[in-house]
Each structure stands twice: as structure tokens, then as C-alpha cells.
Amino acid sequence: MSIEDARTRPAVLLNPLEGDPTDADSHIGGPLLWPIDEPWPWCDGETHQPGSGGEPFVGAVQLYRSDFPELPFPEGTDVLQVFLCTLHHDVPHARGPAVRLVWRDSTTVVELIEEEPQPSAQVEAYVPTVNVLEPIRYAERESKASGGTKIGGWTAWRQSAPVEFPCPDCGAAQRQTLSLATHEPSGDDVEWEFGRGGNLNVFTCPADVRHPISAHVG
Ligand SMILES: [Zn+2]
């Protein structure tokens, strides 16, 4: 591998556009494929600022393998569901919403949840508008990391020095898998805001994406 290759990673800009997706689509802010017999993700509220008790997570992003084969889907799964707890969380590197990932096998979902639980309170800045995705694939150079919503690629360190996240389970250096942006290159913003016009970056373990994740706001 040349030095040039080492500085280049595949990336996919999700390129959100206002739309009307279903649970069978990849999207931001639309309905999730969630089975009626599985508990909805819940934030225990331990790091809420100020302490305000537990709240349900909010379905933020859904990405099907058929649309985004670049994502590191564990064997037997074909959809990634990204949840945010849309309250302020007071944690190092990630003052903002809490993040949870669910890797699911869509073929096992028979009956859908009737209504997604709604938090009793939300920070408006963390609530997405409803968008379909028009992905743009490219090779991203480290020196030109896009600040748009994307999978793969490099972290755009804008508001902090680079941070390394070792996996809490196995110690491997976690890698940025998903970045959610305040500002899209297209100008069609999702109307959420992380930090001061920054990004919510999600890091996963290269050995096993189901190991604990790290989040970074900057
Ligand atoms: Zn929370």
C-alpha cells in the first residue's frame, strides 16, 4: 500500500433530502422497522444534564445493507438503526445526545411496533427532520475530510484536537463509522445541531461493531 492509499478511505456522503420514507427505506428521521415484541431502547438518564430521569431513545437514522453495503454489518444482519436520546448528556468528548446502535435482521421482523415511544422532553436542536438519502460515494483524503453526514472516511476534527478511542472491551483503536452533521455540503441541512454547528461522530470497534461504541461531538 502506498502512502497515498494509507491517507485515503472510502466514504459515502448520505446527502439527505426532505422526503417521505417508510420503515422499508434508508432514511434520517423516518419510521423504523421495529418489532412489536422487542423493548424499545431506553436511556437511563444517568448523564442527563440536569438529572431528569430516563427517556426513550428517538429513531434517528436507518441504513439498509442493500443501500449501504460499505457498513460493517455483523453476519446475519441487514439494517443499522441509530438512536439518539435527544437530551443533553454531560460526558467527555460527547456533550450532546446519547447514541445507541442496533444491528438487525430485517427478515425476522414480522409485526411492527404500532407507535414509536415519544420522550416527555427533547432538546429541539437534536431532533431531525424527515429525509430520504441520495448517497454520493467517493474516496476521502485525510486532509480533506468532509464535514457532511457520512459513513466511513475520516473525522473532520474542527472543534477539538484528534481523540483516540480504544475499545473498552478489547482495546482495539475504534474507527469512525458514522458522522451526523449540522451542515450538509448540499445546503439541505437536517436541521439538527451538534455542538456549535459541528458533528456527532460515532466510532465502532473494528473487531466487533457490537462492542461498546464511542461518540464524539466536535
Ligand atoms: Zn439520555
Ligand SMILES: [Zn+2]
Ligand atoms: Zn472491541
